[in-house]
Amino acid sequence: MSKRPINLNLLTIRFPITAIVSIMHRISGFFLFLVIPVFLAIMALSLQSPEAFFTVHSCFAHPLVKLLILAFLFALFYHLVAGIRHLLMDAGVGEELKPARLSAVLVIVLSISLTGLMGIYLW
Amino acid sequence: MVKNLTNVTSLSGNGMRDWLIQRTTSVILAAYIIFLLAFILCHQPLDYMTWQRLFSHFGMRLFSSLFLLSLFWHAWIGLWTIVTDYIKSASCRLISQLIIIIALFLYFIWGLVIFWGTPL
Numbered sequence: 616m617s618k619r620p621i622n623l624n625l626l627t628i629r630f631p632i633t634a635i636v637s638i639m640h641r642i643s644g645f646f647l648f649l650v651i652p653v654f655l656a657i658m659a660l661s662l663q664s665p666e667a668f669f670t671v672h673s674c675f676a677h678p679l680v681k682l683l684i685l686a687f688l689f690a691l692f693y694h695l696v697a698g699i700r701h702l703l704m705d706a707g708v709g710e711e712l713k714p715a716r717l718s719a720v721l722v723i724v725l726s727i728s729l730t731g732l733m734g735i736y737l738w
Numbered sequence: 739m740v741k742n743l744t745n746v747t748s749l750s751g752n753g754m755r756d757w758l759i760q761r762t763t764s765v766i767l768a769a770y771i772i773f774l775l776a777f778i779l780c781h782q783p784l785d786y787m788t789w790q791r792l793f794s795h796f797g798m799r800l801f802s803s804l805f806l807l808s809l810f811w812h813a814w815i816g817l818w819t820i821v822t823d824y825i826k827s828a829s830c831r832l833i834s835q836l837i838i839i840i841a842l843f844l845y846f847i848w849g850l851v852i853f854w855g856t857p858l
Binding site for chain 2: 644648651652655664691705
């Protein structure tokens with residue numbers, strides 16, 4: 616047996632920020648997949664007739680619906696920003712550990728700020 | 739050594755191709771979403787006339803179709819990766835992949851009906 620240190624205490628194991636950003640990219644993508652039919656239903660209704668458009672429009676004024684839209688927008692912005700980070704890394708930008716950690720933090724900060732801005736706008 | 743992707747449920751059958759498709763479609767999806775958000779934000783308060791006129795434009799119908807195709811492909815590669823990573827039982831994996839691809843295919847057709855069925 617090798618004498619490498621072993622730490623299996625789950626309370627002290629912490630994921631690095633880059634791993635958290637990576638798994639959240641997956642989770643947000645899966646969530647967005649689940650939302651596709653809702654998005655399509657809204658598109659269908661809003662383009663059907665002026666009356667249906669009005670119904671959708673007035674539904675969006677409800678505070679609970681606004682919260683759901685914000686949850687969707689957060690997943691969308693997160694997936695989008697994390698995706699752009701991926702594309703930049705594919706292009707060879709910021710692949711080192713330090714910039715990767717920085718951009719991971721940036722993904723979280725940016726997606727939360729964008730969602731916050733939309734929240735202010737919606738209310 | 740680079741091994742070929744032998745998994746039969748991968749649509750392109752090639753990991754490198756999947757990787758490239760995932761990136762290409764992501765750019766199209768991002769362009770469409772940013773355009774749509776910008777349009778909505780620039781036309782507040784949004785009314786039916788403006789909204790309907792945008793989607794009855796021929797160029798927009800093409801853009802929306804491209805978006806739907808990209809969404810179908812992008813979501814399939816993403817979901818395929820998730821399913822092959824986490825579902826170890828082959829039968830469960832195949833069934834979930836079947837459900838996902840049928841759902842995505844129906845979304846694609848439904849989307850086409852929506853975007854091409856919008857009255858002029």
